[in-house]
Amino acid sequence: MIRNRAVLLAFRVVVGGLFIYAGALKIADPLGFARDIENYRLVPGAIAFLTALVLPWVEALSGAALVIGLFKRTSAGLISIMLVLFIALVTVTMARGLDVDCGCFGALGRKAGWTLLAEDALLLFMALEVAFSRPGRRPPPS
Amino acid sequence: MFLTKRTVREAGLVVGLSAVLGFAVNAPLVVRWLKGDLDQGFAAAKTYPGIIQITLAEAEDLFAGGKGLFVDARPSSEFREGHIAGARSLPFATADERALADLASGIGPDHALVVYCSGGDCQSSLALARLLAGRGIKEVRVFPGGWSEWTAAGLPGEAGE
Numbered sequence: 272m273i274r275n276r277a278v279l280l281a282f283r284v285v286v287g288g289l290f291i292y293a294g295a296l297k298i299a300d301p302l303g304f305a306r307d308i309e310n311y312r313l314v315p316g317a318i319a320f321l322t323a324l325v326l327p328w329v330e331a332l333s334g335a336a337l338v339i340g341l342f343k344r345t346s347a348g349l350i351s352i353m354l355v356l357f358i359a360l361v362t363v364t365m366a367r368g369l370d371v372d373c374g375c376f377g378a379l380g381r382k383a384g385w386t387l388l389a390e391d392a393l394l395l396f397m398a399l400e401v402a403f404s405r406p407g408r409r410p411p412p413s
Numbered sequence: 414m415f416l417t418k419r420t421v422r423e424a425g426l427v428v429g430l431s432a433v434l435g436f437a438v439n440a441p442l443v444v445r446w447l448k449g450d451l452d453q454g455f456a457a458a459k460t461y462p463g464i465i466q467i468t469l470a471e472a473e474d475l476f477a478g479g480k481g482l483f484v485d486a487r488p489s490s491e492f493r494e495g496h497i498a499g500a501r502s503l504p505f506a507t508a509d510e511r512a513l514a515d516l517a518s519g520i521g522p523d524h525a526l527v528v529y530c531s532g533g534d535c536q537s538s539l540a541l542a543r544l545l546a547g548r549g550i551k552e553v554r555v556f557p558g559g560w561s562e563w564t565a566a567g568l569p570g571e572a573g574e
Contacts, residue, residue, distance in 0.1 A: 301439055306455040310536055320446055320455070324439050328431030336427065345423035348415060370535050382506050382537070402415065 272404040279404060282397040283347075287337035289394065290350055293376050294331025297323070307374025311364055329353070337401070347402035354395040361388055463546035464539070465554045467527065469566055472556045475525050476568070482524040484516065486537040487560070496560065497529065498569040505530075505537035508544060517550055525554055532559025 273279060297304040305323035309316060329349065336346035357375075361383045364371060373383045436443055445451060467475075475481030476497070483500035485492050492502040501519075503512055520526055526545065530538040542553045556562075564570060 298438070301442060302451075302455045305451075309455060316451075316455075320451065323455075324435035324443070325428075325432050328435045329428055332427050332431055332434075342423040342427065344415070345420045346427065348420060349424055349427060370530070370537055382540075384506065 273400050274404055279401055282401050283337050283340070283343070286347070286350060286394055286397050286401070287334040290330045290334025291338065292334075294327045294329075294334060296376055297327035297374075298331060301327070304374060307371075310369075310371045310374070311360060312369070313360070313363070326353075344402050347398045351395055351398040351402055354391050354398060358388060358391045358395065361391065463551060463553060464542050465552060467554050467556050469556070469558045469562050471554075472527060472529075472558070472563070473566070473568060475527060475554075480523060480525050481527045481554075482520060484526060484528045484541070485560075486528055486530045486541040487535075491531065491560075493573060495564070495570050495572045497563055498571045500529075502574075503541065505541040505544075508541060513544060513548055517545070517548060520550065525552065526550060527554045527556050529556040529559045529563075532557070532561035532563075535559060 273282075301323045304327065305316075305320045308314065308319040308322055314322070330353065333342075333346040333349040333353075336342045337350065361373065364383045365385075365388075369383070371383055373387055375387070442451075472481065476483070483497045485496045485500045485502045486505045486508075487496075487502075488504045488506060489502050492500075492504070496502070501516065503516055528538045528542045528545070530536070530541075538555050538557070538559065542555045546553045560570075
């Protein structure tokens with residue numbers, strides 16, 4: 272685990288900032304995001320719609336909380352859970368050979384693919400570091 | 414241990430607040446959804462600024478009149494196997510700034526840009542159209558029927574680069 276405070280702060284700003292950005296783009300375009308979710312063809316329309324309304328706010332709020340340092344560990348934990356879901360989703364989608372827009376950053380569409388997986392994995396690493404590290408202290412004996 | 418009472422409470426707060434905000438901000442949309450207004454699909458309920466969806470007949474007209482500049486959004490391997498005669502290949506997966514700028518500079522004033530992919534429910538044509546529209550190209554047309562509808566109608570195609 273990384274315990275350097277400056278590094279952890281940088282992780283929080285990068286991950287939180289990206290989630291604020293991704294959330295805000297989708298908040299601005301709920302129908303577009305609902306369509307993106309539907310394109311993955313994993314959930315019925317009603318669930319796609321409700322997810323499209325709520326998930327962008329979870330992204331933006333936990334991103335904001337992470338950046339300002341409120342609920343640091345919890346928001347990093349929430350973001351990690353979302354990233355695990357995204358990674359699973361992209362993996363399943365690639366395995367099924369679907370041609371879909373990932374829906375990650377609204378209209379800045381990209382395809383679900385390897386680079387996306389790599390980026391998500393990097394973000395997940397940073398989020399987990401923030402969620403579990405004990406900055407500046409010795410880790411508790413286990 | 415990560416899952417403490419505190420983290421659960423905080424997570425509940427963030428998710429709950431998100432749900433409240435999500436519903437409050439989109440109240441009119443929720444009403445439309447409950448009325449069944451969105452049952453025809455979210456894409457149909459939403460219009461993308463600057464993007465026009467066209468039918469096979471319209472695509473054929475543009476093709477026959479020589480007015481259409483057809484852009485193939487599929488991967489280049491599929492493009493080589495066969496594409497609408499005279500179409501240019503711009504795979505969505507590799508569409509970078511330069512490729513987009515190249516295409517944008519090649520559009521004449523009388524040309525109508527028509528983006529297509531394999532057809533069915535392929536998404537790359539609309540995604541590419543959104544990129545192009547985002548670059549300020551006006552009236553980007555998307556032909557959702559795509560390559561499959563084009564060949565099924567017996568319209569001219571060609572293979573190779």
